[in-house]
Amino acid sequence: MSFRERSAWVMGCTLILIGGFYLKLVIGDGVPPSFAAVPFVLGTIVVSIAAQVVLAVISPREASSPVDERERLVIQKATHFSSYVLATGVVVGLGMFMISQDGMKLFHIVLTSLILGQIADYGAQIFLLRSRV
Amino acid sequence: MSQAALGEAVGVSRHTIIAIEQARYSPSLETGFRIAKVFNVGLEDVFGWEGD
Known part of the structure; x- marks a missing residue:
C-alpha cells in the first residue's frame, strides 16, 4: 500500500469517526453547533497532524517525495467526484430551507455534505489508486 | 534495476511504475520518453499500443 493510499x-x-461523533452530538443529542464545532475542528486538525506524522515516520522517503503525475490525476478525479456529493447536499439543503425556512437545518445539511464530500474524496482516492486510471 | 530505482530516475513513485507495468496507468509522453532514455532504447521498444 502506497503512502498516498495509507494517508487517504x-x-x-478520521473524518468518519470525528465527523460521526460531531453529527451525533449536534443532530442526535441536540448540542448547539457553536459548542460542538470547536472540538470538531480542533480534533480533526490534531488527529490528522498526528496521523500524518506517524505515517511520515514509518515511510519518510515516500512522505517527502512530491505528488507524481498518476497521483495528481487520482486526486483530480477524486475531487471531481466529491464535488458532486457536496453540490447535491447544498442543493438539497437550499431546497429544504426554501420549504421550511429553518436556518439550522440548512447549516446541518451543508456541514454534513461537507463531511460526506471529504469522505467521498478519500474513498475515491483509495479506489482509483487501486484501479486503472 | 528495481522499480524504486526506475521511479526515482524518471520522477515518479514506485507504485506508479508498478501501475505502468500492470497496464493500470498510461504514463505521460514525457515519462514514457524518460523511461526509454533510462534503458537507452526507443519509445516503441518499451511501449506499444494494441488499438481499440
Whole structure:
C-alpha cells in the first residue's frame, strides 16, 4: 500500500469517526453547533497532524517525495467526484430551507455534505489508486 | 534495476511504475520518453499500443 493510499485511509477514517461523533452530538443529542464545532475542528486538525506524522515516520522517503503525475490525476478525479456529493447536499439543503425556512437545518445539511464530500474524496482516492486510471 | 530505482530516475513513485507495468496507468509522453532514455532504447521498444 502506497503512502498516498495509507494517508487517504487515515484521513477518511478520521473524518468518519470525528465527523460521526460531531453529527451525533449536534443532530442526535441536540448540542448547539457553536459548542460542538470547536472540538470538531480542533480534533480533526490534531488527529490528522498526528496521523500524518506517524505515517511520515514509518515511510519518510515516500512522505517527502512530491505528488507524481498518476497521483495528481487520482486526486483530480477524486475531487471531481466529491464535488458532486457536496453540490447535491447544498442543493438539497437550499431546497429544504426554501420549504421550511429553518436556518439550522440548512447549516446541518451543508456541514454534513461537507463531511460526506471529504469522505467521498478519500474513498475515491483509495479506489482509483487501486484501479486503472 | 528495481522499480524504486526506475521511479526515482524518471520522477515518479514506485507504485506508479508498478501501475505502468500492470497496464493500470498510461504514463505521460514525457515519462514514457524518460523511461526509454533510462534503458537507452526507443519509445516503441518499451511501449506499444494494441488499438481499440
